[in-house]
Amino acid sequence: MKSLKIAVCLKSVPDPKQWHKVTINPQTKTIQKEGIPRIISPLDRHALEAAVRLKEAHGGSVIVVCMGSPGARENIQEALALGADEAVFLSDRAFGGADSLATARALAAALKKLGLPGLIFCGAVSYYGSTGQVGPQIAQFLGINHFSAVRFLDYKGGKLYAEIVTDGGFALCEGKLPLLVTVRREINKPRGLRLSEAIKARKKKIWTWSSADLGLSSDQLGLKGSGIQMFDFLPLPEAQGAEILEGGPQEIAKEIAQKIKKYRQGGIL
Protein backbone atom coordinates (compact mmCIF):
# COMPACT_ATOMS: atom_id res chain seq x y z
CA MET A 1 0.00 0.00 0.00
CA LYS A 2 1.16 3.50 -0.80
CA SER A 3 2.16 5.45 2.28
CA LEU A 4 -0.34 8.00 3.45
CA LYS A 5 0.43 11.64 2.75
CA ILE A 6 -1.43 13.93 5.13
CA ALA A 7 -1.58 17.72 5.09
CA VAL A 8 -2.80 20.06 7.81
CA CYS A 9 -3.87 23.64 7.03
CA LEU A 10 -2.88 25.66 10.00
CA LYS A 11 -3.79 29.26 10.68
CA SER A 12 -1.93 31.57 13.02
CA VAL A 13 -4.30 33.91 14.89
CA PRO A 14 -3.94 36.70 17.47
CA ASP A 15 -4.18 35.29 21.00
CA PRO A 16 -7.92 35.35 21.93
CA LYS A 17 -7.02 36.74 25.36
CA GLN A 18 -5.76 39.88 23.63
CA TRP A 19 -8.40 40.36 20.95
CA HIS A 20 -9.52 43.62 22.50
CA LYS A 21 -6.22 45.09 21.29
CA VAL A 22 -7.18 44.49 17.67
CA THR A 23 -8.59 47.76 16.35
CA ILE A 24 -9.84 49.28 13.16
CA ASN A 25 -8.85 52.63 11.72
CA PRO A 26 -12.24 54.00 10.63
CA GLN A 27 -10.61 56.32 8.06
CA THR A 28 -8.34 53.88 6.25
CA LYS A 29 -10.50 50.85 7.22
CA THR A 30 -7.37 48.89 8.00
CA ILE A 31 -7.21 46.48 10.88
CA GLN A 32 -4.32 46.81 13.31
CA LYS A 33 -3.14 43.68 15.05
CA GLU A 34 0.61 44.21 15.22
CA GLY A 35 2.39 43.32 18.41
CA ILE A 36 -0.26 40.86 19.61
CA PRO A 37 1.12 37.37 20.39
CA ARG A 38 -0.03 34.72 17.93
CA ILE A 39 -1.23 31.19 18.57
CA ILE A 40 -2.20 28.22 16.42
CA SER A 41 -5.95 28.62 15.82
CA PRO A 42 -7.34 26.26 18.50
CA LEU A 43 -9.22 23.84 16.22
CA ASP A 44 -6.15 23.54 14.01
CA ARG A 45 -4.34 21.96 16.94
CA HIS A 46 -7.04 19.31 16.93
CA ALA A 47 -6.61 18.97 13.17
CA LEU A 48 -2.86 18.49 13.62
CA GLU A 49 -3.40 15.96 16.41
CA ALA A 50 -5.80 13.95 14.22
CA ALA A 51 -3.23 13.91 11.42
CA VAL A 52 -0.33 12.90 13.67
CA ARG A 53 -2.37 10.09 15.25
CA LEU A 54 -3.27 8.72 11.82
CA LYS A 55 0.40 8.77 10.86
CA GLU A 56 1.36 7.01 14.09
CA ALA A 57 -1.22 4.29 13.47
CA HIS A 58 -0.80 3.80 9.72
CA GLY A 59 2.55 5.28 8.74
CA GLY A 60 3.06 8.10 6.26
CA SER A 61 3.93 11.73 6.72
CA VAL A 62 2.34 14.95 7.93
CA ILE A 63 3.00 18.28 6.25
CA VAL A 64 1.75 21.58 7.60
CA VAL A 65 0.65 24.33 5.22
CA CYS A 66 0.26 27.82 6.64
CA MET A 67 -0.34 31.15 4.96
CA GLY A 68 0.43 34.10 7.17
CA SER A 69 2.56 37.01 8.20
CA PRO A 70 6.18 36.46 9.33
CA GLY A 71 5.04 36.06 12.96
CA ALA A 72 3.36 32.77 12.03
CA ARG A 73 6.74 31.05 11.74
CA GLU A 74 6.78 30.43 15.49
CA ASN A 75 3.44 28.66 15.28
CA ILE A 76 4.75 26.50 12.44
CA GLN A 77 7.77 25.62 14.57
CA GLU A 78 5.38 24.60 17.34
CA ALA A 79 3.42 22.39 14.93
CA LEU A 80 6.64 20.64 13.95
CA ALA A 81 7.34 20.03 17.64
CA LEU A 82 3.83 18.59 17.98
CA GLY A 83 4.51 15.89 15.41
CA ALA A 84 4.40 17.32 11.89
CA ASP A 85 7.33 16.25 9.67
CA GLU A 86 7.76 19.33 7.53
CA ALA A 87 5.99 22.56 6.67
CA VAL A 88 5.23 24.93 3.83
CA PHE A 89 5.01 28.58 4.80
CA LEU A 90 3.19 30.80 2.31
CA SER A 91 4.73 34.11 3.10
CA ASP A 92 4.51 37.00 0.69
CA ARG A 93 3.00 40.49 0.80
CA ALA A 94 0.87 39.48 -2.18
CA PHE A 95 -1.09 37.13 0.14
CA GLY A 96 -2.04 39.94 2.54
CA GLY A 97 -5.66 40.92 3.13
CA ALA A 98 -7.05 37.68 1.68
CA ASP A 99 -10.66 36.67 2.36
CA SER A 100 -11.66 33.00 2.49
CA LEU A 101 -11.79 32.68 -1.30
CA ALA A 102 -8.29 34.05 -1.90
CA THR A 103 -6.97 32.08 1.10
CA ALA A 104 -8.44 28.82 -0.17
CA ARG A 105 -7.13 29.49 -3.69
CA ALA A 106 -3.58 29.95 -2.41
CA LEU A 107 -3.69 26.96 -0.04
CA ALA A 108 -5.14 24.74 -2.77
CA ALA A 109 -2.36 25.77 -5.16
CA ALA A 110 0.23 24.86 -2.52
CA LEU A 111 -1.43 21.50 -1.85
CA LYS A 112 -1.48 20.76 -5.57
CA LYS A 113 2.19 21.59 -5.83
CA LEU A 114 2.79 19.08 -3.03
CA GLY A 115 1.26 16.40 -5.24
CA LEU A 116 -2.22 16.39 -3.67
CA PRO A 117 -2.07 14.66 -0.27
CA GLY A 118 -4.58 11.84 0.25
CA LEU A 119 -5.97 13.49 3.34
CA ILE A 120 -6.18 17.17 4.16
CA PHE A 121 -7.17 18.43 7.59
CA CYS A 122 -8.56 21.84 8.48
CA GLY A 123 -10.28 23.31 11.51
CA ALA A 124 -14.09 23.52 11.20
CA VAL A 125 -13.71 27.22 11.86
CA SER A 126 -10.82 29.51 12.73
CA TYR A 127 -10.79 31.66 15.83
CA TYR A 128 -10.20 34.81 13.90
CA GLY A 129 -12.16 35.50 10.79
CA SER A 130 -14.13 32.48 11.89
CA THR A 131 -16.04 31.91 8.69
CA GLY A 132 -15.55 28.17 8.45
CA GLN A 133 -15.42 28.65 4.69
CA VAL A 134 -11.80 27.92 3.89
CA GLY A 135 -11.92 24.10 4.29
CA PRO A 136 -14.86 23.43 1.93
CA GLN A 137 -13.45 25.99 -0.51
CA ILE A 138 -10.00 24.36 -0.68
CA ALA A 139 -11.78 21.08 -1.52
CA GLN A 140 -13.57 22.75 -4.45
CA PHE A 141 -10.39 24.28 -5.83
CA LEU A 142 -8.81 20.82 -5.68
CA GLY A 143 -11.88 19.10 -7.08
CA ILE A 144 -12.09 16.64 -4.19
CA ASN A 145 -14.81 15.71 -1.67
CA HIS A 146 -14.90 16.86 1.91
CA PHE A 147 -16.61 16.25 5.25
CA SER A 148 -17.32 19.29 7.41
CA ALA A 149 -17.55 19.36 11.23
CA VAL A 150 -16.05 15.94 11.99
CA ARG A 151 -16.13 14.81 15.61
CA PHE A 152 -14.85 11.25 15.23
CA LEU A 153 -12.58 9.67 12.66
CA ASP A 154 -11.39 6.22 11.65
CA TYR A 155 -9.29 5.01 8.74
CA LYS A 156 -9.75 1.38 7.73
CA GLY A 157 -9.09 -0.59 4.58
CA GLY A 158 -8.17 2.50 2.61
CA LYS A 159 -11.44 4.21 3.51
CA LEU A 160 -12.16 7.07 5.84
CA TYR A 161 -15.06 6.92 8.29
CA ALA A 162 -16.13 10.24 9.74
CA GLU A 163 -18.87 11.13 12.15
CA ILE A 164 -20.06 14.60 11.22
CA VAL A 165 -22.30 17.01 13.10
CA THR A 166 -25.35 17.90 11.01
CA ASP A 167 -28.39 20.10 11.48
CA GLY A 168 -30.52 17.17 12.58
CA GLY A 169 -28.02 15.26 14.69
CA PHE A 170 -25.02 13.45 13.29
CA ALA A 171 -24.13 11.22 10.38
CA LEU A 172 -21.56 8.51 10.01
CA CYS A 173 -20.03 8.96 6.57
CA GLU A 174 -17.69 6.86 4.50
CA GLY A 175 -15.40 8.20 1.83
CA LYS A 176 -12.63 7.27 -0.56
CA LEU A 177 -9.42 9.29 -0.58
CA PRO A 178 -8.51 11.96 -1.52
CA LEU A 179 -10.64 13.78 1.04
CA LEU A 180 -10.57 16.97 3.03
CA VAL A 181 -12.02 17.00 6.53
CA THR A 182 -12.70 19.88 8.89
CA VAL A 183 -12.58 18.96 12.57
CA ARG A 184 -14.44 19.99 15.69
CA ARG A 185 -12.90 20.07 19.13
CA GLU A 186 -14.56 16.83 20.28
CA ILE A 187 -12.41 14.83 17.87
CA ASN A 188 -9.44 14.48 20.24
CA LYS A 189 -7.43 16.00 23.03
CA PRO A 190 -4.26 17.52 21.54
CA ARG A 191 -0.98 16.51 23.17
CA GLY A 192 1.15 19.00 25.04
CA LEU A 193 4.48 20.33 23.88
CA ARG A 194 7.58 18.33 24.96
CA LEU A 195 10.98 19.94 25.14
CA SER A 196 12.75 16.96 23.53
CA GLU A 197 10.39 17.14 20.56
CA ALA A 198 10.86 20.90 20.30
CA ILE A 199 14.62 20.42 20.05
CA LYS A 200 14.28 17.70 17.42
CA ALA A 201 11.87 19.88 15.48
CA ARG A 202 14.53 22.51 14.90
CA LYS A 203 16.05 20.19 12.31
CA LYS A 204 12.78 19.80 10.43
CA LYS A 205 12.37 21.67 7.19
CA ILE A 206 10.16 24.72 6.63
CA TRP A 207 9.84 25.59 2.92
CA THR A 208 8.94 29.23 2.31
CA TRP A 209 6.94 29.84 -0.85
CA SER A 210 5.93 33.10 -2.48
CA SER A 211 3.14 33.81 -4.94
CA ALA A 212 5.58 33.07 -7.80
CA ASP A 213 6.15 29.56 -6.42
CA LEU A 214 2.41 28.92 -6.64
CA GLY A 215 2.15 30.11 -10.21
CA LEU A 216 -0.69 32.45 -9.32
CA SER A 217 -0.86 36.08 -10.39
CA SER A 218 -1.23 38.86 -7.85
CA ASP A 219 -4.82 39.58 -8.87
CA GLN A 220 -5.82 36.07 -7.79
CA LEU A 221 -4.34 36.55 -4.34
CA GLY A 222 -4.63 38.68 -1.22
CA LEU A 223 -6.92 41.67 -1.12
CA LYS A 224 -7.07 41.89 -4.94
CA GLY A 225 -8.09 38.28 -5.34
CA SER A 226 -10.72 38.45 -2.62
CA GLY A 227 -14.41 38.08 -3.33
CA ILE A 228 -15.56 40.46 -0.65
CA GLN A 229 -14.52 43.98 0.08
CA MET A 230 -15.17 46.23 3.02
CA PHE A 231 -16.04 49.68 1.78
CA ASP A 232 -17.47 51.38 4.81
CA PHE A 233 -17.43 51.28 8.58
CA LEU A 234 -20.37 52.57 10.60
CA PRO A 235 -19.71 53.13 14.31
CA LEU A 236 -22.71 52.37 16.53
CA PRO A 237 -24.50 55.27 18.16
CA GLU A 238 -23.63 55.69 21.87
CA ALA A 239 -25.89 53.45 23.92
CA GLN A 240 -28.01 54.94 26.63
CA GLY A 241 -26.51 53.30 29.69
CA ALA A 242 -27.83 51.31 32.62
CA GLU A 243 -29.39 52.56 35.81
CA ILE A 244 -26.96 51.41 38.52
CA LEU A 245 -28.53 49.79 41.57
CA GLU A 246 -26.99 50.96 44.84
CA GLY A 247 -26.72 49.36 48.27
CA GLY A 248 -25.22 46.31 49.99
CA PRO A 249 -25.29 42.90 48.29
CA GLN A 250 -28.35 41.76 50.23
CA GLU A 251 -30.32 44.89 49.31
CA ILE A 252 -29.28 44.73 45.69
CA ALA A 253 -30.18 41.05 45.46
CA LYS A 254 -33.60 41.91 46.82
CA GLU A 255 -34.06 44.70 44.33
CA ILE A 256 -33.14 42.47 41.40
CA ALA A 257 -35.48 39.74 42.63
CA GLN A 258 -38.27 42.29 42.90
CA LYS A 259 -37.65 43.67 39.43
CA ILE A 260 -37.79 40.20 37.94
CA LYS A 261 -40.91 39.35 39.88
CA LYS A 262 -42.64 42.57 38.87
CA TYR A 263 -41.68 42.00 35.27
CA ARG A 264 -43.06 38.47 35.36
CA GLN A 265 -46.30 39.66 36.95
CA GLY A 266 -46.64 42.08 34.06
CA GLY A 267 -47.87 38.89 32.40
CA ILE A 268 -45.15 38.70 29.81
CA LEU A 269 -43.27 35.79 31.32
Added chain:
Amino acid sequence: MSVENGLWVFAQAVEGKLLPVSLELLGEGRRLADRLDVGLSAILIGHNLQPLALELIACGADNVLVADHAKLYHYRGELYIPLVEKMILRYRPEIFLFGATQGGKDLAAATAARIGAGLTAHCVAFEIDEHKVLKQLVPAFGGHCVFRSQGNPQMATVAPGVFTIPEPDYERQGKIIEIDFSPPAEPATKIVEFKTEKGSAGGLEEAEVIVAGGAGVGNAENWQLIEKLAHALNAAVGATRPPVDEGWVEEEKMIGQSGRNVRPKLYLAVGISGDQLHLSGVQNPELFIAINKDPKANIFKHAHFGVVEDLTKILPPLIELLSPGGDN
Protein backbone atom coordinates in the same frame (compact mmCIF):
# COMPACT_ATOMS: atom_id res chain seq x y z
CA MET B 1 -41.90 37.32 -11.03
CA SER B 2 -39.20 35.40 -12.81
CA VAL B 3 -36.68 33.03 -11.32
CA GLU B 4 -34.01 34.54 -13.59
CA ASN B 5 -31.82 37.31 -12.23
CA GLY B 6 -33.70 37.38 -8.96
CA LEU B 7 -33.01 37.00 -5.29
CA TRP B 8 -32.57 33.45 -4.01
CA VAL B 9 -32.80 31.89 -0.60
CA PHE B 10 -31.57 28.40 0.25
CA ALA B 11 -34.46 26.62 1.97
CA GLN B 12 -33.16 23.78 4.09
CA ALA B 13 -35.27 20.77 4.97
CA VAL B 14 -34.24 18.61 7.91
CA GLU B 15 -36.26 15.52 8.83
CA GLY B 16 -39.14 16.66 6.64
CA LYS B 17 -39.35 20.16 8.13
CA LEU B 18 -38.04 23.54 7.02
CA LEU B 19 -35.44 25.05 9.31
CA PRO B 20 -36.80 28.32 10.79
CA VAL B 21 -33.85 30.31 9.39
CA SER B 22 -35.03 29.53 5.84
CA LEU B 23 -38.34 31.27 6.55
CA GLU B 24 -36.59 34.12 8.36
CA LEU B 25 -34.53 34.72 5.22
CA LEU B 26 -37.67 34.74 3.06
CA GLY B 27 -39.05 37.64 5.11
CA GLU B 28 -35.91 39.73 4.61
CA GLY B 29 -35.55 38.43 1.04
CA ARG B 30 -39.06 39.66 0.20
CA ARG B 31 -38.22 43.15 1.43
CA LEU B 32 -35.01 43.27 -0.62
CA ALA B 33 -36.56 41.73 -3.74
CA ASP B 34 -39.34 44.35 -3.66
CA ARG B 35 -36.76 47.13 -3.40
CA LEU B 36 -34.94 45.69 -6.41
CA ASP B 37 -38.18 44.85 -8.19
CA VAL B 38 -37.08 41.27 -8.87
CA GLY B 39 -38.51 37.85 -8.07
CA LEU B 40 -37.84 35.96 -4.85
CA SER B 41 -37.06 32.27 -5.27
CA ALA B 42 -36.41 29.52 -2.75
CA ILE B 43 -34.09 26.61 -3.56
CA LEU B 44 -35.48 23.48 -1.93
CA ILE B 45 -33.56 20.21 -1.99
CA GLY B 46 -34.62 16.99 -0.29
CA HIS B 47 -37.34 14.39 -0.54
CA ASN B 48 -41.17 14.60 -0.37
CA LEU B 49 -41.05 18.35 -0.58
CA GLN B 50 -44.50 19.38 -1.82
CA PRO B 51 -45.90 20.68 1.51
CA LEU B 52 -42.66 22.53 2.20
CA ALA B 53 -42.78 24.24 -1.18
CA LEU B 54 -46.28 25.52 -0.38
CA GLU B 55 -45.07 26.81 2.97
CA LEU B 56 -42.26 28.72 1.23
CA ILE B 57 -44.73 30.35 -1.15
CA ALA B 58 -46.96 31.27 1.80
CA CYS B 59 -43.96 32.94 3.43
CA GLY B 60 -43.12 35.09 0.41
CA ALA B 61 -41.45 33.05 -2.36
CA ASP B 62 -42.56 33.76 -5.95
CA ASN B 63 -40.87 30.60 -7.17
CA VAL B 64 -39.63 27.43 -5.56
CA LEU B 65 -36.97 25.45 -7.38
CA VAL B 66 -37.40 21.89 -6.17
CA ALA B 67 -34.96 19.00 -6.46
CA ASP B 68 -36.75 16.00 -4.99
CA HIS B 69 -35.03 12.63 -4.69
CA ALA B 70 -34.67 9.98 -1.97
CA LYS B 71 -30.89 10.32 -2.14
CA LEU B 72 -31.19 14.02 -1.32
CA TYR B 73 -33.07 13.48 1.95
CA HIS B 74 -29.99 14.33 4.06
CA TYR B 75 -27.56 17.12 3.25
CA ARG B 76 -24.61 15.68 1.31
CA GLY B 77 -21.99 17.97 -0.17
CA GLU B 78 -21.10 15.64 -3.01
CA LEU B 79 -24.68 15.78 -4.33
CA TYR B 80 -25.93 19.20 -3.23
CA ILE B 81 -22.96 21.36 -4.31
CA PRO B 82 -22.90 20.52 -8.05
CA LEU B 83 -26.69 20.66 -8.12
CA VAL B 84 -26.81 24.21 -6.75
CA GLU B 85 -23.95 25.26 -9.00
CA LYS B 86 -25.94 23.99 -11.99
CA MET B 87 -29.03 25.96 -10.91
CA ILE B 88 -27.00 29.15 -10.55
CA LEU B 89 -25.42 28.77 -13.97
CA ARG B 90 -28.82 28.13 -15.52
CA TYR B 91 -30.84 30.93 -13.89
CA ARG B 92 -28.18 33.50 -12.94
CA PRO B 93 -29.53 34.87 -9.64
CA GLU B 94 -28.29 38.29 -8.55
CA ILE B 95 -28.33 37.67 -4.82
CA PHE B 96 -28.20 34.36 -2.92
CA LEU B 97 -28.75 34.16 0.86
CA PHE B 98 -28.02 31.13 3.06
CA GLY B 99 -28.75 30.38 6.72
CA ALA B 100 -25.57 29.84 8.73
CA THR B 101 -26.46 26.25 9.65
CA GLN B 102 -24.07 23.31 9.27
CA GLY B 103 -25.48 22.50 5.84
CA GLY B 104 -26.09 26.11 4.79
CA LYS B 105 -22.56 27.26 5.61
CA ASP B 106 -20.98 24.30 3.87
CA LEU B 107 -23.10 24.63 0.74
CA ALA B 108 -22.63 28.41 0.52
CA ALA B 109 -18.84 28.22 0.92
CA ALA B 110 -18.35 25.41 -1.57
CA THR B 111 -20.70 26.89 -4.16
CA ALA B 112 -19.07 30.31 -3.87
CA ALA B 113 -15.64 28.77 -4.54
CA ARG B 114 -16.94 26.86 -7.56
CA ILE B 115 -18.31 29.95 -9.25
CA GLY B 116 -15.58 32.26 -7.93
CA ALA B 117 -17.98 34.52 -6.03
CA GLY B 118 -17.38 36.35 -2.76
CA LEU B 119 -19.28 35.19 0.33
CA THR B 120 -19.87 37.41 3.35
CA ALA B 121 -20.41 35.62 6.67
CA HIS B 122 -22.11 36.83 9.87
CA CYS B 123 -24.42 39.37 8.19
CA VAL B 124 -26.99 40.99 10.48
CA ALA B 125 -28.55 43.54 8.13
CA PHE B 126 -28.80 44.32 4.41
CA GLU B 127 -29.40 47.43 2.42
CA ILE B 128 -29.70 48.06 -1.29
CA ASP B 129 -27.67 51.04 -2.47
CA GLU B 130 -28.44 53.42 -5.34
CA HIS B 131 -26.58 51.18 -7.79
CA LYS B 132 -28.76 48.24 -6.73
CA VAL B 133 -25.79 46.65 -5.01
CA LEU B 134 -26.33 44.68 -1.81
CA LYS B 135 -24.67 46.22 1.23
CA GLN B 136 -23.93 43.58 3.85
CA LEU B 137 -23.53 44.69 7.46
CA VAL B 138 -21.34 42.65 9.80
CA PRO B 139 -20.83 43.61 13.46
CA ALA B 140 -17.20 44.23 14.46
CA PHE B 141 -15.00 46.73 16.27
CA GLY B 142 -17.92 48.41 18.02
CA GLY B 143 -19.77 49.17 14.81
CA HIS B 144 -20.70 47.59 11.52
CA CYS B 145 -18.32 46.75 8.71
CA VAL B 146 -20.12 47.21 5.42
CA PHE B 147 -19.16 44.64 2.79
CA ARG B 148 -19.86 44.18 -0.88
CA SER B 149 -19.39 40.74 -2.36
CA GLN B 150 -18.07 40.55 -5.89
CA GLY B 151 -19.29 38.15 -8.50
CA ASN B 152 -22.61 36.76 -9.55
CA PRO B 153 -24.57 36.18 -7.43
CA GLN B 154 -23.72 38.33 -4.41
CA MET B 155 -23.67 35.77 -1.61
CA ALA B 156 -24.07 36.00 2.15
CA THR B 157 -24.80 33.84 5.19
CA VAL B 158 -27.02 34.90 8.08
CA ALA B 159 -27.25 33.23 11.49
CA PRO B 160 -30.55 31.77 12.69
CA GLY B 161 -32.52 34.28 14.75
CA VAL B 162 -31.29 37.50 13.13
CA PHE B 163 -34.53 38.05 11.22
CA THR B 164 -38.06 37.06 12.19
CA ILE B 165 -40.36 34.60 10.43
CA PRO B 166 -43.00 36.34 8.29
CA GLU B 167 -46.70 35.63 8.82
CA PRO B 168 -47.62 32.89 6.30
CA ASP B 169 -50.39 33.64 3.80
CA TYR B 170 -51.63 30.45 2.16
CA GLU B 171 -53.61 32.48 -0.42
CA ARG B 172 -50.36 33.66 -1.99
CA GLN B 173 -49.61 32.29 -5.45
CA GLY B 174 -46.26 31.03 -6.58
CA LYS B 175 -44.64 28.74 -9.10
CA ILE B 176 -43.02 25.40 -8.38
CA ILE B 177 -40.23 24.49 -10.80
CA GLU B 178 -38.88 20.96 -10.75
CA ILE B 179 -35.16 20.48 -11.23
CA ASP B 180 -34.03 17.07 -12.46
CA PHE B 181 -31.47 15.24 -10.48
CA SER B 182 -29.84 11.91 -11.05
CA PRO B 183 -27.38 10.64 -8.48
CA PRO B 184 -23.84 9.82 -9.63
CA ALA B 185 -23.35 6.15 -10.49
CA GLU B 186 -20.33 5.80 -8.25
CA PRO B 187 -20.29 8.41 -5.50
CA ALA B 188 -17.04 8.74 -3.57
CA THR B 189 -18.85 9.40 -0.30
CA LYS B 190 -21.90 7.98 1.38
CA ILE B 191 -23.83 8.24 4.62
CA VAL B 192 -23.64 4.94 6.47
CA GLU B 193 -25.85 5.91 9.37
CA PHE B 194 -27.85 8.90 10.43
CA LYS B 195 -28.90 9.65 13.98
CA THR B 196 -31.16 12.45 15.10
CA GLU B 197 -29.87 14.00 18.24
CA LYS B 198 -31.14 16.99 20.12
CA GLY B 199 -28.39 19.54 20.54
CA SER B 200 -27.09 20.25 24.03
CA ALA B 201 -28.04 23.93 23.75
CA GLY B 202 -30.89 23.31 26.20
CA GLY B 203 -33.47 25.32 24.28
CA LEU B 204 -31.29 28.44 24.39
CA GLU B 205 -32.60 29.83 21.11
CA GLU B 206 -36.24 29.62 22.22
CA ALA B 207 -35.65 30.62 25.85
CA GLU B 208 -37.51 33.64 27.22
CA VAL B 209 -35.22 33.91 30.24
CA ILE B 210 -31.45 33.49 29.97
CA VAL B 211 -28.76 33.69 32.64
CA ALA B 212 -25.40 34.10 30.92
CA GLY B 213 -21.98 33.94 32.54
CA GLY B 214 -18.64 35.25 31.33
CA ALA B 215 -14.94 35.10 32.15
CA GLY B 216 -15.65 37.01 35.36
CA VAL B 217 -17.26 33.90 36.85
CA GLY B 218 -13.67 32.81 37.39
CA ASN B 219 -13.77 29.03 37.77
CA ALA B 220 -15.83 25.87 37.35
CA GLU B 221 -16.93 25.96 40.98
CA ASN B 222 -18.37 29.46 40.67
CA TRP B 223 -20.03 28.42 37.43
CA GLN B 224 -22.39 26.38 39.61
CA LEU B 225 -23.79 29.72 40.80
CA ILE B 226 -24.81 30.49 37.22
CA GLU B 227 -26.45 27.07 36.89
CA LYS B 228 -28.24 27.48 40.24
CA LEU B 229 -29.50 30.96 39.40
CA ALA B 230 -30.77 29.70 36.04
CA HIS B 231 -32.49 26.81 37.80
CA ALA B 232 -34.15 29.14 40.31
CA LEU B 233 -35.44 31.29 37.45
CA ASN B 234 -36.36 28.34 35.26
CA ALA B 235 -34.03 29.94 32.71
CA ALA B 236 -31.62 28.65 30.08
CA VAL B 237 -27.87 28.98 30.66
CA GLY B 238 -25.77 30.97 28.19
CA ALA B 239 -22.10 31.91 28.05
CA THR B 240 -19.47 34.05 26.37
CA ARG B 241 -16.43 32.57 24.66
CA PRO B 242 -14.03 32.29 27.66
CA PRO B 243 -16.16 29.92 29.82
CA VAL B 244 -16.44 27.65 26.78
CA ASP B 245 -12.69 27.76 26.20
CA GLU B 246 -12.11 27.05 29.90
CA GLY B 247 -14.44 24.06 29.70
CA TRP B 248 -16.89 25.27 32.38
CA VAL B 249 -19.76 24.90 29.92
CA GLU B 250 -20.49 23.24 26.56
CA GLU B 251 -19.73 25.07 23.33
CA GLU B 252 -23.42 24.90 22.36
CA LYS B 253 -24.19 27.44 25.08
CA MET B 254 -22.06 30.17 23.56
CA ILE B 255 -23.95 33.30 22.54
CA GLY B 256 -22.62 35.73 19.96
CA GLN B 257 -21.21 36.01 16.51
CA SER B 258 -19.59 32.58 16.45
CA GLY B 259 -22.21 31.09 18.74
CA ARG B 260 -25.96 31.35 18.94
CA ASN B 261 -28.42 34.16 18.42
CA VAL B 262 -30.91 34.50 21.23
CA ARG B 263 -34.05 36.56 21.66
CA PRO B 264 -34.85 36.38 25.39
CA LYS B 265 -37.29 38.68 27.14
CA LEU B 266 -35.14 38.71 30.26
CA TYR B 267 -31.34 38.63 29.98
CA LEU B 268 -29.12 38.45 33.03
CA ALA B 269 -25.43 38.92 32.22
CA VAL B 270 -23.00 37.96 34.98
CA GLY B 271 -19.25 38.67 34.80
CA ILE B 272 -19.50 39.66 31.13
CA SER B 273 -17.64 42.71 29.79
CA GLY B 274 -20.16 43.29 27.01
CA ASP B 275 -18.05 42.88 23.89
CA GLN B 276 -20.01 43.54 20.73
CA LEU B 277 -19.23 40.08 19.34
CA HIS B 278 -21.12 38.64 22.29
CA LEU B 279 -23.93 41.21 22.48
CA SER B 280 -24.65 41.08 18.75
CA GLY B 281 -26.09 37.63 19.47
CA VAL B 282 -28.60 38.96 22.00
CA GLN B 283 -31.59 40.45 20.21
CA ASN B 284 -33.56 43.18 22.04
CA PRO B 285 -34.22 41.83 25.54
CA GLU B 286 -37.07 43.64 27.29
CA LEU B 287 -35.32 43.48 30.65
CA PHE B 288 -31.52 43.36 30.67
CA ILE B 289 -29.69 43.25 33.99
CA ALA B 290 -25.87 43.14 34.22
CA ILE B 291 -23.65 42.26 37.16
CA ASN B 292 -19.98 43.24 36.81
CA LYS B 293 -17.47 44.49 39.32
CA ASP B 294 -15.94 47.01 36.92
CA PRO B 295 -18.05 50.21 36.76
CA LYS B 296 -16.48 51.02 33.38
CA ALA B 297 -17.47 47.72 31.76
CA ASN B 298 -19.08 48.19 28.36
CA ILE B 299 -22.02 46.00 29.35
CA PHE B 300 -23.37 48.89 31.46
CA LYS B 301 -23.85 50.92 28.31
CA HIS B 302 -26.28 48.35 27.01
CA ALA B 303 -28.06 46.95 30.07
CA HIS B 304 -31.18 48.51 31.58
CA PHE B 305 -30.07 47.90 35.15
CA GLY B 306 -26.53 47.43 36.40
CA VAL B 307 -24.93 46.13 39.55
CA VAL B 308 -21.30 47.07 40.23
CA GLU B 309 -20.26 44.32 42.59
CA ASP B 310 -18.42 41.03 42.86
CA LEU B 311 -20.72 38.35 41.52
CA THR B 312 -19.86 35.94 44.34
CA LYS B 313 -21.44 38.42 46.77
CA ILE B 314 -24.64 39.00 44.78
CA LEU B 315 -25.49 35.59 43.37
CA PRO B 316 -25.86 33.54 46.60
CA PRO B 317 -28.50 35.83 48.18
CA LEU B 318 -30.18 36.27 44.80
CA ILE B 319 -30.42 32.50 44.28
CA GLU B 320 -31.90 32.13 47.73
CA LEU B 321 -34.48 34.86 47.15
CA LEU B 322 -35.56 33.42 43.82
CA SER B 323 -35.66 29.76 44.87
CA PRO B 324 -38.97 28.24 45.97
CA GLY B 325 -39.48 29.24 49.58
CA GLY B 326 -37.26 32.32 49.19
CA ASP B 327 -38.93 35.34 50.78
CA ASN B 328 -39.95 36.80 47.47
